[in-house]
Amino acid sequence: xxxQESLASKKFVVTSEIGPxxxxxxxxxLADADLLRGRVxxxxxxxxxxxxxxxxxxxxxxxLQEKGLEPIFQMTxxxxxxLALQADLLSASVLGIKNVLALTGDYxxxxxxxxxxxxxxxxxxxxxxxxxxxxxxxxxxxxxLSGAPKFFAGAVVNPGGNPxxxxxxKMEKKIKAGASFFQTQAVYDVGAFEKFMKRVAPFxxxxxxxxxxLKSAGMARFMNKNVAGVxxxxxxxxxxxxxxxxxxxxxxxAADLIxxxxxxxxxxxxxxxxxxxxxxAVLEAAKL
Amino acid sequence: MLLSQxxxxxxxxxxxxGEKNIFILGCNGCAEASGTGGKPQVLEMxxxxxxxxxxxxxxxxxxxxxxxxxxxxxFRGKAKEVKAADSILAMTCGVGVQAVAAVSNxxxxxxCNTLPLGGMRGEWQGSERCQECGDCVxxxxxxxxxxxxxxxxxxxxxxxxxxxxxxxEVDQEMECGWRLIYERLEKLGQLEKLRQxxxxxxxxxxxxxxxxxxxxxxxxxQGK
Ligand code: SF4
Ligand code: SF4
Numbered sequence: 001x002x003x004q005e006s007l008a009s010k011k012f013v014v015t016s017e018i019g020p021x022x023x024x025x026x027x028x029x030l031a032d033a034d035l036l037r038g039r040v041x042x043x044x045x046x047x048x049x050x051x052x053x054x055x056x057x058x059x060x061x062x063x064l065q066e067k068g069l070e071p072i073f074q075m076t077x078x079x080x081x082x083l084a085l086q087a088d089l090l091s092a093s094v095l096g097i098k099n100v101l102a103l104t105g106d107y108x109x110x111x112x113x114x115x116x117x118x119x120x121x122x123x124x125x126x127x128x129x130x131x132x133x134x135x136x137x138x139x140x141x142x143x144x145l146s147g148a149p150k151f152f153a154g155a156v157v158n159p160g161g162n163p164x165x166x167x168x169x170k171m172e173k174k175i176k177a178g179a180s181f182f183q184t185q186a187v188y189d190v191g192a193f194e195k196f197m198k199r200v201a202p203f204x205x206x207x208x209x210x211x212x213x214l215k216s217a218g219m220a221r222f223m224n225k226n227v228a229g230v231x232x233x234x235x236x237x238x239x240x241x242x243x244x245x246x247x248x249x250x251x252x253x254a255a256d257l258i259x260x261x262x263x264x265x266x267x268x269x270x271x272x273x274x275x276x277x278x279x280x281a282v283l284e285a286a287k288l
Numbered sequence: 289m290l291l292s293q294x295x296x297x298x299x300x301x302x303x304x305x306g307e308k309n310i311f312i313l314g315c316n317g318c319a320e321a322s323g324t325g326g327k328p329q330v331l332e333m334x335x336x337x338x339x340x341x342x343x344x345x346x347x348x349x350x351x352x353x354x355x356x357x358x359x360x361x362x363f364r365g366k367a368k369e370v371k372a373a374d375s376i377l378a379m380t381c382g383v384g385v386q387a388v389a390a391v392s393n394x395x396x397x398x399x400c401n402t403l404p405l406g407g408m409r410g411e412w413q414g415s416e417r418c419q420e421c422g423d424c425v426x427x428x429x430x431x432x433x434x435x436x437x438x439x440x441x442x443x444x445x446x447x448x449x450x451x452x453x454x455x456x457e458v459d460q461e462m463e464c465g466w467r468l469i470y471e472r473l474e475k476l477g478q479l480e481k482l483r484q485x486x487x488x489x490x491x492x493x494x495x496x497x498x499x500x501x502x503x504x505x506x507x508x509x510q511g512k
Binding site for chain 1: 448464
């Protein structure tokens with residue numbers, strides 16, 4: 001079952017992600033992807049995450065597809081202008097890649113090539129519109145295409161955005177522009193997320209809550225200070241700092257979060273950030 | 289107004305490598321205001337070059353180095369010193385250096401870097417900036433320009449990276465432009481405007497129209 005069908009079937013959907021390596025040794029990454037086989041509905045492939053130059057998302061999506069896994073092609077507007085974005089969408093389509101996650105992208109100066117020229121010719125909303133336009137059989141300026149591609153487009157939303165109202169306006173715009181599902185920034189504060197979900201319920205579009213495995217109390221504090229929209233409540237930080245077995249506690253926390261989120265949204269998106277091998281244990285503990 | 293900053297002396301000396309006689313030009317316009325091309329800086333430069341073993345054949349501070357006619361008439365007054373020089377060192381912005389290079393028949397070296405201002409500012413300088421995009425969207429953004437106030441020049445709302453303090457994820461010294469737009473629209477009772485989807489910018493509109501390239505002064509300088 002593809003991601004679109006899984007979401008349509010109303011089941012609780014799980015997605016996770018892999019990050020392409022910096023270089024051409026792909027064995028480890030493919031092994032990580034294999035761990036997710038049969039356990040998740042789809043796998044995001046990040047697009048030069050954190051603005052760090054590395055192996056491209058499109059090629060890796062193709063590799064996953066060949067191995068019978070369901071990829072979600074992440075596409076940012078940082079590195080490609082409107083010609084290149086449309087061309088890559090057509091490329092994805094001929095490779096059989098259907099799921100696309102449209103993102104604006106981090107700024108280039110935050111990565112390992114701060115000297116790069118940031119593009120941002122389109123933004124996440126206009127990229128979604130372009131996807132929709134290509135599906136009608138023309139490019140974004142109205143020239144006919146030989147054959148219309150078909151995509152399943154998604155987007156992201158930050159439930160802890162500042163101010164959150166602005167994020168909700170933008171979410172609505174993304175839906176209007178063609179987003180059929182959402183993945184969120186990491187959620188740790190279930191109460192706040194519940195409030196957010198109440199506000200976006202009228203949109204009737206599936207939301208997959210973001211889960212980032214806490215590796216330590218230090219990481220939690222770091223995120224609270226530096227990552228926009230992420231808030232790890234103090235009791236969770238305490239739990240991590242007192243943990244005898246950090247991995248075990250981390251898995252427990254993630255699994256508990258997933259159980260609590262189950263009644264609130266249509267799925268979760270697990271971002272392991274290096275702890276790919278722990279994802280199956282999280283899912284087992286969450287009884288998924 | 290253009291903002292300039294003097295290049296490190298080592299870099300300037302590298303430009304002058306193999307040249308002995310230098311004529312220095314300063315500018316009483318933006319470069320003076322930037323503290324990079326006024327008389328004091330020109331005199332300092334003269335001293336520094338002489339210390340480095342160069343001969344300064346002469347120097348001059350012109351009101352506006354970007355005004356080619358002015359530069360030309362100054363050259364006439366200083367014909368001997370200019371002629372004796374292997375090259376000219378222009379302590380001014382990029383426009384000034386180009387203007388000097390265009391009217392002198394000497395190698396012209398830049399002494400400054402021209403710094404980005406993130407868009408043009410008004411004659412009376414405040415924090416508002418305009419990138420001359422050719423298709424103004426201020427009506428929809430409460431009068432705050434998303435092209436200059438947002439690091440990514442986003443048109444459809446904040447990127448999700450706005451920090452907890454409301455700053456920009458790219459530069460925490462800077463307010464998030466889209467947060468400011470949100471707050472302004474809220475105050476104006478115009479949050480509805482956030483629902484409108486902006487079409488991607490037409491970058492061809494950012495090319496200067498032909499008619500504007502042919503300004504009066506430009507025509508005068510071309511002798512037409
Ligand atoms: S929208 Fe365009 S024209 Fe209007 S202020 Fe911004 S850059 Fe200038
Ligand atoms: S944080 Fe705000 S100003 Fe900075 S890039 Fe994002 S939307 Fe633009």
